[in-house]
Amino acid sequence: MSVAISTTSPIIIAHRGASGYRPEHTLAAYELAIALGADYIEPDLVSTKDGVLIARHENEISETTDVASHAEFARRQTTKIIDGESKTGWFTEDFTLAELKTLLAKERIPQMRRHSPPQASQNTAYDGLLEIPTLQEIIDLVKLKSAEINRAIGIYPETKHPTYFKSIGFALEAPLLATLTANGYHGANAPVFIQSFEVSNLQDLSTKTDLPLVQLLNNIGKPYDFVVSGDERTYADLVTASGLEEIAKYAQAVGVHKNLLVPRDSSGKLLLPTSLVIYAHAADLLVHVWTFRNEDCFLPLDFQGNPQGEYELFFSLGIDGVFSDYPDTACAVKENL
Ligand code: G3P
Ligand code: CA
Numbered sequence: 001m002s003v004a005i006s007t008t009s010p011i012i013i014a015h016r017g018a019s020g021y022r023p024e025h026t027l028a029a030y031e032l033a034i035a036l037g038a039d040y041i042e043p044d045l046v047s048t049k050d051g052v053l054i055a056r057h058e059n060e061i062s063e064t065t066d067v068a069s070h071a072e073f074a075r076r077q078t079t080k081i082i083d084g085e086s087k088t089g090w091f092t093e094d095f096t097l098a099e100l101k102t103l104l105a106k107e108r109i110p111q112m113r114r115h116s117p118p119q120a121s122q123n124t125a126y127d128g129l130l131e132i133p134t135l136q137e138i139i140d141l142v143k144l145k146s147a148e149i150n151r152a153i154g155i156y157p158e159t160k161h162p163t164y165f166k167s168i169g170f171a172l173e174a175p176l177l178a179t180l181t182a183n184g185y186h187g188a189n190a191p192v193f194i195q196s197f198e199v200s201n202l203q204d205l206s207t208k209t210d211l212p213l214v215q216l217l218n219n220i221g222k223p224y225d226f227v228v229s230g231d232e233r234t235y236a237d238l239v240t241a242s243g244l245e246e247i248a249k250y251a252q253a254v255g256v257h258k259n260l261l262v263p264r265d266s267s268g269k270l271l272l273p274t275s276l277v278i279y280a281h282a283a284d285l286l287v288h289v290w291t292f293r294n295e296d297c298f299l300p301l302d303f304q305g306n307p308q309g310e311y312e313l314f315f316s317l318g319i320d321g322v323f324s325d326y327p328d329t330a331c332a333v334k335e336n337l
Contacts, residue, residue: 154191
């Protein structure tokens with residue numbers, strides 16, 4: 001890729017595509033996100049049985065595909081322990097890419113995002129119509145659309161369950177870097193952010209690539225590689241000033257749960273902002289925040305019916321980007337800053 005992304009902060013990252021309007025992690029969701037003004041599109045990545053990176057939020061795919069209705073795959077249903085949790089279903093690593101291409105995506109939350117005119121959400125109307133895309137197909141789409149609209153769109157891939165995939169011989173990092181390199185992405189200014197909820201795979205990636213890396217930070221729990229290694233630190237330890245300074249040794253940004261910036265009380269009402277942005281910027285880390293959604297059930301009490309107000313609050317804190325299911329809403333607020 002010869003053109004660095006030309007956007008101003010905060011960047012708008014389409015979370016799993018424009019997933020408020022299309023089934024997540026489909027080319028249709030990514031294409032719409034680009035049309036709606038997103039700066040980056042976000043594929044979560046898992047591996048197939050033949051080592052191909054595909055976009056799914058989990059390696060267990062019954063929630064977001066029609067795999068359960070494929071009689072030929074009925075015997076592939078199984079139970080596995082993924083990141084310490086028992087999961088029953090169908091797993092991407094048990095299917096070749098050719099087999100996965102016979103499946104079709106469906107909406108994850110159809111009760112909320114059903115096709116019901118005149119509402120804008122049309123997600124369930126696309127159930128059974130869209131394939132699972134590969135990382136390469138997503139990059140091809142990004143290149144095509146960037147050329148069409150003369151604007152460099154970035155990609156923001158996440159390694160999902162990296163310790164697990166490494167343990168079964170399908171480490172995600174090597175094919176990810178190989179694919180990015182083969183497609184011309186290189187250097188610190190490339191329109192790419194590689195993200196992970198784990199720490200050790202990012203530390204290892206930092207020795208192998210100059211592409212920007214993002215440490216994801218949840219508001220509960222700890223990185224799963226810390227569970228495996230016996231590291232006692234939690235995400236709460238990583239968001240301290242000293243924790244952020246440690247992250248800055250191998251990453252260029254943090255991707256944080258929004259409650260870490262503006263906590264909520266038990267009723268869902270917002271409390272005062274924390275110092276996370278100040279500490280992160282002091283450590284020379286960008287701050288990208290997840291996940292912004294328009295539906296009231298995801299919004300704090302303070303902004304019911306007003307998702308724009310939530311963006312305005314977070315933008316006022318000086319953040320550098322947002323992950324949004326509704327990139328059009330995010331872009332509209334950004335334009336009025
Ligand atoms: O990757 C950051 C953001 O996407 C939140 O995580 O669970 O939606 O992949 P998740
Ligand atoms: Ca993600």
